[in-house]
Amino acid sequence: MKKTRLFSAVAIVFVFLAFFPTKSSAYMVKYKEDFWRLFHVHYQQYPDDCIENIYWLEKAVQADFANPLYARAKIEDESDWEKYRYLFQMHINLKLIEQHQRLGRTYDKKVAHFYDAPWKNVYVENLKKALSCYQAGLYYWTEAKLWAEKANVGRFRFKFLTDLQNWEDERERIGTGELDYEKILNRDISRVQNVIADFEKMESKEY
Numbered sequence: 001m002k003k004t005r006l007f008s009a010v011a012i013v014f015v016f017l018a019f020f021p022t023k024s025s026a027y028m029v030k031y032k033e034d035f036w037r038l039f040h041v042h043y044q045q046y047p048d049d050c051i052e053n054i055y056w057l058e059k060a061v062q063a064d065f066a067n068p069l070y071a072r073a074k075i076e077d078e079s080d081w082e083k084y085r086y087l088f089q090m091h092i093n094l095k096l097i098e099q100h101q102r103l104g105r106t107y108d109k110k111v112a113h114f115y116d117a118p119w120k121n122v123y124v125e126n127l128k129k130a131l132s133c134y135q136a137g138l139y140y141w142t143e144a145k146l147w148a149e150k151a152n153v154g155r156f157r158f159k160f161l162t163d164l165q166n167w168e169d170e171r172e173r174i175g176t177g178e179l180d181y182e183k184i185l186n187r188d189i190s191r192v193q194n195v196i197a198d199f200e201k202m203e204s205k206e207y
Contacts, residue, residue: 032088033070035060039095050103057096061089073163083156087167090147094170096140097181104133104188112198120199127196134188141181148174 029035038056042049065085068075072088075081107126109116116123148171160168173179 030063031066031070032060032063032092033066033072035063036072036088036092045102047103047106050099050106053099054096054103057092057099060092061096073161079155079159080161083151083159084161084164086147086151087161087164087171090144090151090171090174091167093140093144093147094181097137097144097185100133100137100140101185101188104130104137106130107133108188108192109195110191112195112202114202116199117202117204120202120204124196124199127192127199131189131192131196134185134192137181137185138189141185144181145174 029038035056039053039060041053065071065088068081068084071081071084073080073084075084107130109123109127112120112123151171152175170179
């Protein structure tokens with residue numbers, strides 16, 4: 001009898017929960033660190049994936065930083081906090097370059113073959129999309145260099161955020177000139193402009 005009553009009580013509780021679900025607290029995406037967590041890279045990335053990532057990264061650029069307690073590295077003092085902010089901004093802009101490169105490559109065509117003439121207009125349209133992606137990358141490179149310079153000033157010479165070693169490596173490579181997206185992007189821009197010119201010289205004909 002007691003087992004029957006216990007079973008009935010448990011059943012009532014489950015029915016009650018089913019019809020009156022508890023309200024879960026919603027988490028608001030607000031800070032740079034929040035938007036950064038939404039950025040992700042797939043093994044095989046399609047244009048929509050790149051566009052989504054660009055959106056989240058742009059939101060991260062515009063957002064405020066969370067309290068230092070919730071930073072992506074251990075923050076000991078105000079100097080750590082200042083350098084962390086510079087590195088974060090630098091890294092976001094580098095990722096924006098990478099995503100624009102990935103997006104550009106989906107529309108890029110390395111060579112204008114003579115047998116592509118029947119579709120020259122489609123190729124030119126796509127190449128212009130690739131061109132705009134690479135040109136946008138130059139803006140983000142200017143921003144990334146600016147933040148890297150701020151993180152490279154003398155007072156940070158012997159201060160390293162070990163939790164962000166890869167960001168520190170990027171800062172160092174920008175400072176030494178080993179990492180130079182301007183050279184890479186300008187090379188792609190020049191190549192794409194030449195391929196567009198080759199297509200525009202073609203006569204539209206069937207093969």
